Amino acid sequence: MSTAALRWVPRGLGLGLLAFAVFGPIGNLVLWAFAERWYFPHALPSQYGFAFWARVFAPRADAWGSLFLSLQIAVLTVAISLLLAVPAGYALARRSVPARGVLLLIFLLPQAFPSLPIYMNIARLFYGVGLNGTVPGVVLVHSLHGLVLAVWIAAAAFAAVDRQQEEAARDLGAGPLRSFFTVTLPAALPGLLASAIFVFLDSLDEFTGTYFVGVPDITTMPLLMFHAAMGGDYQIASITALILLLPSFAFMLVIERFLSADVLAKVGG
Amino acid sequence: MSATFPSEAPRSAWPIRRLTGADPWGLLLLAPSLLLLLALFGVPAVYSVVGAFADKDGKPSLAHFRIAFGVYGHDVFFTAWLVTLSVLVIAAGAVLIGGYLILGSNRTAVRLLAWLYRWPLFVPMVCAAQMMRSFLARNGMLNNALEAADVLTPMHAVSLLDWRGVLITFVWKQLPFVTLMVAGAMAALDRSMIEAARDLGAGRLRVLLGVVLPLVRGPLLVACVLTFVTLMSVLSVPIMLTADSPTMITVDMAYRINTFGDYGTADALGVISYAMTMLVGWIYLRHAARERVLAP
Numbered sequence: 001m002s003t004a005a006l007r008w009v010p011r012g013l014g015l016g017l018l019a020f021a022v023f024g025p026i027g028n029l030v031l032w033a034f035a036e037r038w039y040f041p042h043a044l045p046s047q048y049g050f051a052f053w054a055r056v057f058a059p060r061a062d063a064w065g066s067l068f069l070s071l072q073i074a075v076l077t078v079a080i081s082l083l084l085a086v087p088a089g090y091a092l093a094r095r096s097v098p099a100r101g102v103l104l105l106i107f108l109l110p111q112a113f114p115s116l117p118i119y120m121n122i123a124r125l126f127y128g129v130g131l132n133g134t135v136p137g138v139v140l141v142h143s144l145h146g147l148v149l150a151v152w153i154a155a156a157a158f159a160a161v162d163r164q165q166e167e168a169a170r171d172l173g174a175g176p177l178r179s180f181f182t183v184t185l186p187a188a189l190p191g192l193l194a195s196a197i198f199v200f201l202d203s204l205d206e207f208t209g210t211y212f213v214g215v216p217d218i219t220t221m222p223l224l225m226f227h228a229a230m231g232g233d234y235q236i237a238s239i240t241a242l243i244l245l246l247p248s249f250a251f252m253l254v255i256e257r258f259l260s261a262d263v264l265a266k267v268g269g
Numbered sequence: 270m271s272a273t274f275p276s277e278a279p280r281s282a283w284p285i286r287r288l289t290g291a292d293p294w295g296l297l298l299l300a301p302s303l304l305l306l307l308a309l310f311g312v313p314a315v316y317s318v319v320g321a322f323a324d325k326d327g328k329p330s331l332a333h334f335r336i337a338f339g340v341y342g343h344d345v346f347f348t349a350w351l352v353t354l355s356v357l358v359i360a361a362g363a364v365l366i367g368g369y370l371i372l373g374s375n376r377t378a379v380r381l382l383a384w385l386y387r388w389p390l391f392v393p394m395v396c397a398a399q400m401m402r403s404f405l406a407r408n409g410m411l412n413n414a415l416e417a418a419d420v421l422t423p424m425h426a427v428s429l430l431d432w433r434g435v436l437i438t439f440v441w442k443q444l445p446f447v448t449l450m451v452a453g454a455m456a457a458l459d460r461s462m463i464e465a466a467r468d469l470g471a472g473r474l475r476v477l478l479g480v481v482l483p484l485v486r487g488p489l490l491v492a493c494v495l496t497f498v499t500l501m502s503v504l505s506v507p508i509m510l511t512a513d514s515p516t517m518i519t520v521d522m523a524y525r526i527n528t529f530g531d532y533g534t535a536d537a538l539g540v541i542s543y544a545m546t547m548l549v550g551w552i553y554l555r556h557a558a559r560e561r562v563l564a565p
Contacts, residue, residue, distance in 0.1 A: 011378045015385065020414065022388050025400035025441065028410040032403055043413040084305060087298035095295030103299065110310045111495065114502035114546055116519050117539025120526055121313035121320070144309040147302060205393035208504045211523070222395045222505075229399050229509060238403075241396040248391035255390075 026245070032238035052235035063240065066224040069135070073220060074203040076139045081146035081199045082154075086192065089154025090184070093161075107151045110144055116208055118144075123212040133217040141209040146199040153198065157191025158184065194255075201251055205244065318543075320536035333537035340534075345541055347515040351432055352500045352545075355439040356493050362444050364489070367452040368477035372463070383452075390445040394438075398509040401438045405429040405510075434510040435517070439500055447492040454488040455481055487560065494553045498546050518542060 032038075035045035036052070056063045091097055092104065110118070122141055123132060131137035161184050169179040207222040214223060221244055229237035324330035338345065366386050373379040389397065404410050407428040415421040429437065458481065466476045482489075507517040518538045525535040 007375070011375065015378065015381055018382070018385055021441070022385060024410050024414070025397070025404040026388075028404040029396075029400045031410075043408075043417070084302045088302040091295040091298035095292045095298065097292070097295035097299060103303075106303070106306065110306070112498060112546070112550065113314070114498060114539070114542045116502035116504060116522060117317045117536065117542060118310060118313045120522060120532070120535060120539070121316045122309060124532060125313060125316065140309060143305065147305060151302060201391060205391075205395075207393065207395045208502065208519075211504065212526075222393060225399060226395055226505060226509075229395075229402065234403065237399050241399045244393055244396050248393065248396075249388070252387060252390045 029238050029241055029245075032234050033242050035235065053239060056236055056239045062219065062224060063221075063243075066219050066221050066240075067243070069218065070204055070220040070222075073135060073138055073142060073218075074200045076135070077142040077146045077203040078196050078199045080139065080143045081150040082192065082196055084147055085150030085154045085195070088151050089156075090158050090180070092151070092155040093158035094184075104155075107148055110148050115145070119209045119212045122209070123215075126213055132213060133215055135218065138210055138214050138218050138220070141213045142203040142206050144209075145202060145206075149198050149202060150195045153191055153195035154188070157188040157195070160191065161187040197251060201247060204247060317536045317539045320532055321540040323533070325533070333533040334541075336534045337537040337541060341518060341521045341538060343515050344518050344521055345538075347432070348501070348517045348519075348542075349545055351435060351517065352439075352497060355436050355443070355500055356497050358436070358440050359444050359447050359496060360489060360493050362440065363447040363451045363492070364477070364482060366444075366448045367455045367485075368473075368481060370452050371455045371458075371481070372473045372477060386448055387445045389442050390449070392442060394442060394503055395505040395509075397438050397442045398506045401434055401441070401506075402430065402509055405434045405437065430510050430512070432511070432515075435506055438506050438510065439503075443496045443500065447489070447496055450488050450492040451485055454485040458484055487557070490553050490556060494549055497549050501542050501546055 031045060033052070034048045034050070036049040037047040038045040088107075092100065097103060119141065122144075126132045126137050126140075131140070165183050165187065166179055169183045170176075174182065204220075205222060206220075207226065210218060210220050210223055211226075214220065219227070221240060225237050225240040225244065228240060321333055322329055322331070324332045366382065370379055370383055373382070405428065406412075407426055411429070412421065412426040416423055416426065462480060462484075463476055466480045467473075471479065502519060503517070504519045504523060507520050508523070511517075511520075518541065522535040522538050525531040525538070
């Protein structure tokens with residue numbers, strides 16, 4: 001064997017081990033999702049099938065309700081976060097605001113503190129005003145991190161827009177609102193879309209905040225998965241987990257198309 | 270103040286502009302976001318600190334901290350070293366993977382690695398916990414693979430569902446994020462310095478540790494601080510992977526609230542977790558300040 005081929009031995013071994021570390025846990029989850037019988041100490045299930053999928057997706061099963069609830073909460077969270085973050089990001093990128101650095105830091109604070117103690121106190125406050133266990137309550141909790149993410153990406157997206165185009169529009173007689181909606185907003189749209197996807201995924205996957213604020217009535221997909229797992233329903237838990245994995249993988253594969261390098265370079269700038 | 274001159278009267282219609290010289294629209298556009306942040310972060314944060322330092326009647330007291338350290342002292346310690354160890358392992362892994370991505374000589378291997386490492390990037394923590402619960406169990410895929418490879422006999426197979434499971438899950442989930450940040454910073458480096466070191470005969474590992482690592486220490490530290498904060502408040506992984514004590518203080522906080530309705534002790538544990546992240550943040554800021562002083 002040539003030396004070039006020999007060098008593939010350590011390389012292949014390293015990559016192979018990493019591949020097993022990355023895909024092994026996912027593979028084990030997939031096995032559980034399709035296992036109908038799996039007895040200790042067998043390495044593989046003795047019978048595969050879709051019986052548990054039928055149970056999860058039975059017309060009146062919990063999964064449909066949880067899926068729609070999760071999607072509803074995620075869409076509302078994106079709406080609230082972007083509605084607030086687009087003007088805020090624009091102000092941070094384009095208007096002269098006092099103490100801009102401090103404001104950017106304030107928008108970073110929720111990311112710099114452990115969120116669990118915050119969530120349990122939000123739950124305590126919400127309990128007093130009847131927001132616990134309601135969709136608006138959970139949407140508000142998800143909006144905390146959604147807003148922070150969206151403001152940072154929106155500020156970067158607006159900062160990356162070419163100022164000369166805006167000035168050209170103003171010179172041609174467009175008012176500030178018109179130049180914003182016809183020039184600035186369309187140019188920043190890919191970045192804003194990326195932040196919308198980020199916020200959507202963040203809300204879809206959110207566990208801890210929903211755990212505290214959602215009780216007892218709001219069972220989103222992650223909560224459904226958690227309860228199935230703690231109840232020992234490995235198949236149900238694995239099937240729900242797989243459904244949650246699909247959007248995560250899809251986003252991981254397309255992320256670079258949405259977040260261009262010039263926007264990423266402006267994050268925090 | 271010049272704004273009091275009559276000639277500038279139109280500007281004084283906005284008091285805020287008169288005071289700061291700033292554009293009132295900017296603050297107006299920011300106000301809704303800041304209000305939501307105040308309501309959903311500022312107020313609960315103040316509540317948690319006040320609740321931690323007060324007794325049942327609202328008087329200042331350290332009683333909750335006595336329970337927190339007395340009953341959960343070993344969990345506080347466990348959380349601190351487990352999260353620190355996870356961050357260190359993740360940082361080492363990220364530097365190695367990032368290093369191979371820019372120094373690797375074989376393009377196919379580099380492309381394969383770049384494709385491979387990022388899969389867990391957006392996987393929810395709960396899903397990662399569920400995967401690891403089956404993967405690391407005594408009859409899970411890891412032990413089965415080791416037995417098939419004759420590394421292990423079924424007699425010696427052990428369940429890794431304790432601190433090791435939490436560590437493995439944290440590394441699995443967070444390594445891609447830190448690697449992405451580190452590899453991004455490495456890719457932006459000036460290649461000529463690396464080439465020069467290589468030409469002088471330095472091995473790849475030496476170039477990585479001696480030339481590349483010092484240049485990306487900033488982004489690496491930021492990613493590590495963010496990861497530390499994230500891991501400090503993960504509830505699902507320790508609940509699902511560590512059946513009994515010791516466990517992370519997040520589990521203790523949920524337990525105090527769900528079982529006893531005891532917000533005081535939970536808040537005290539929360540303040541302890543703030544203190545740990547502030548310590549890490551302080552180390553980072555001190556380092557960043559020193560870098561700035563040293564930088565030309």
